[in-house]
Amino acid sequence: MSEEPTPEIQIDTDWKAEAQADKERLADAEKKVEEKTETRQMPEPNFRGLLGILASQALIGLGMHQDPSGKGVMVDLDGSKFAIDLLEMIQIKTEGNLTDEELTEIKQLITELQNRFVQIAQLVAAQVQEGGTPTETGTSPETTVGIIDPTA
Numbered sequence: 001m002s003e004e005p006t007p008e009i010q011i012d013t014d015w016k017a018e019a020q021a022d023k024e025r026l027a028d029a030e031k032k033v034e035e036k037t038e039t040r041q042m043p044e045p046n047f048r049g050l051l052g053i054l055a056s057q058a059l060i061g062l063g064m065h066q067d068p069s070g071k072g073v074m075v076d077l078d079g080s081k082f083a084i085d086l087l088e089m090i091q092i093k094t095e096g097n098l099t100d101e102e103l104t105e106i107k108q109l110i111t112e113l114q115n116r117f118v119q120i121a122q123l124v125a126a127q128v129q130e131g132g133t134p135t136e137t138g139t140s141p142e143t144t145v146g147i148i149d150p151t152a
Helices: 014-039 047-061 077-093 100-131
Strands: 062-066 072-075 146-148
Touching: 047 062, 047 077, 047 100, 062 100, 077 100
Parallel strands: 072 146
Antiparallel strands: 062 072
16 A cells, blocks of 8 residues: 655644734724824814804805806805904904904904905996996906806
């Protein structure tokens, strides 16, 4: 009888190293996801944040938002005035409770927004007076750009 060699048991240790490497890659990926989540968290609510939100609303109403057609900017004078009035109300209601820096910031913000409001309101009035159209005159209809009143 011929003797067949007994098969040797071979232990593959590479799988352990691969499994450990996979485990470390997953741990690193989870750590990166957690770090990104931490950086995306909303900022702490504070006075400056409140002013920023109201100022953004006022600026959007004053033409910071382009019309979807791309032929002008959206202007909402009533909405913008409301946001500016809210800022003024906050200034009045917080009188005596603001730091000098906060008081200066809200006063400057209100003044700048009011000045921009007057400028935009004058532009809208001039465009309406020139031709009753919310777009600039003197350009071809294909390239007409101007102020678009969403309430009209």
